[in-house]
Amino acid sequence: MDRTLADMLADPVVPRTRPATLAGLLDAAGKQPGRPLITVYQAATGDRVELSVATVANWVAKTANLLRDEYDLRPGQQLLVDLPVGWQAIVAVLAGWRLGAVVRLGPVPAPTTPGSGTVPARPVELAVVDPLRCVAPAAGGARTTLAWSPRLLGGPVGAALPGGVRDLGAEVGAADDVFLPEHDPAVDEPALHDASGELSHAQLLAAADSWPGLEVPVRRVLSVTELRDRASVRDGLVGPVAAGASLVLVAPAPLGDGAPEPAGACGVPIDPTELDRWTRWAVSERAEVTVGVRLPGLPLVGG
Numbered sequence: 366m367d368r369t370l371a372d373m374l375a376d377p378v379v380p381r382t383r384p385a386t387l388a389g390l391l392d393a394a395g396k397q398p399g400r401p402l403i404t405v406y407q408a409a410t411g412d413r414v415e416l417s418v419a420t421v422a423n424w425v426a427k428t429a430n431l432l433r434d435e436y437d438l439r440p441g442q443q444l445l446v447d448l449p450v451g452w453q454a455i456v457a458v459l460a461g462w463r464l465g466a467v468v469r470l471g472p473v474p475a476p477t478t479p480g481s482g483t484v485p486a487r488p489v490e491l492a493v494v495d496p497l498r499c500v501a502p503a504a505g506g507a508r509t510t511l512a513w514s515p516r517l518l519g520g521p522v523g524a525a526l527p528g529g530v531r532d533l534g535a536e537v538g539a540a541d542d543v544f545l546p547e548h549d550p551a552v553d554e555p556a557l558h559d560a561s562g563e564l565s566h567a568q569l570l571a572a573a574d575s576w577p578g579l580e581v582p583v584r585r586v587l588s589v590t591e592l593r594d595r596a597s598v599r600d601g602l603v604g605p606v607a608a609g610a611s612l613v614l615v616a617p618a619p620l621g622d623g624a625p626e627p628a629g630a631c632g633v634p635i636d637p638t639e640l641d642r643w644t645r646w647a648v649s650e651r652a653e654v655t656v657g658v659r660l661p662g663l664p665l666v667g668g
Contacts, residue, residue: 383574383607386550386566387462390606391425394418402606403452405517405614406646408639414517416452421459424452426544427537428460433547435536436509438491440465440548443558445492445505446592447471450616453513454592455602457493462566465550466490469505469558470593487558493533496522502529515616559594569595569603576604577666583654586666587613587647590657600656600667613650615643615658 384390394402398419405414416424432438444461446468448454461468469489492504496512504510511533514522521535550556552567564572576599577583583605590601605612644660646652654664 383570386552386554387459387556387569387603388465388546388550388566390459390462390603391418391422393609394606395422398422401611403455403612403614404650405450405452405616406643407517408615408617408643411642411646412517414452421452421456423542424456424537425459425463426542427540428456428533429463429544431533431537431540432460432466432491433464434540436491436511438464438466440550441467441554442490443467443469443487445469445471445489445494445507447492447494447504448513448592449495449498449515450589450591450614451515451517452614453515453519455612457513458592458598458602462550462556463544463546465546465548465554467555467558467563470598487555487563496524496526496530500527500530502527517616557595557598561595564595569598570607573599573603573607576600576608577654577664583608583610585613585650585652586610586654586656587615587643587650587652587658587660587663588656589615589643590667596667597657604666613646613652615646 384392395418398417400418401415402418402421403416438444444466446454446457446461448457458468467487489505489507492507492510493513494500494504494510495515497515500510500512502510510530512522512526512530513533514520519534522532526532550566553565555563556566557564557569572595586605588601590597592598592601640660643658647655647660647663652663654666656666659665
């Protein structure tokens with residue numbers, strides 16, 4: 366439900382409490398469960414959905430339970446996340462960290478050729494991918510590939526999936542709302558894998574200490590950045606959440622409700638053709654900084 370401008374003006378700055386590991390990233394935000402944490406606009410239509418801290422925490426718990434109990438994802442194993450801008454990408458990453466898994470960011474890596482001299486990375490156990498952009502069985506060598514619809518309200522994919530690909534959106538709603546961890550990751554355990562290698566929980570949290578919104582309290586951050594590397598995770602997720610800010614995301618519109626697009630459509634970036642509309646959304650949401658796009662009158666984080 367849309368909130369009034371007066372509601373947003375009343376939003377307090379949440380005092381920052383740095384978690385020991387990324388598994389506890391939502392803990393400080395959870396002190397205000399009704400506060401909006403993620404607001405998503407669909408770029409082509411302007412459709413909007415808002416998720417509170419409590420709602421995001423609920424989806425993280427459900428997703429972590431599903432990945433552990435149904436798909437046997439364990440601490441230290443690698444979870445590949447290849448999703449567009451949206452709440453699903455953030456939930457998938459946070460669920461991986463709650464489990465103590467190592468989150469690997471998309472796009473889906475090409476298989477290593479034997480004898481190529483390339484040192485293989487930690488094997489991917491599970492892959493969570495966008496069925497409307499890129500879906501393939503055993504994505505990146507994963508034991509299981511899960512498709513998650515990028516629609517604003519989530520839900521089943523609504524299209525035939527290749528054999529061996531499971532529909533996460535059709536299954537996650539039935540998962541338990543309470544996640545009881547079997548393992549609390551240590552600060553020096555790996556949390557993130559990107560093209561530059563691995564980062565531990567402590568290293569990524571330390572990198573987020575340089576997020577500009579920590580210098581002056583920031584309530585709202587507008588982002589169009591996919592979670593693709595350590596910089597985008599710092600600027601578009603860990604930094605803002607650790608600082609007590611809310612995220613306003615501009616997501617690409619789904620490519621359609623029919624069959625998934627062919628593999629060649631993987632990794633299509635957002636085309637920022639309607640910056641005037643985005644600027645209006647930034648103003649209406651009282652965004653104070655942006656990530657991934659420069660809008661008039663707002664500081665750009667990360668370049």
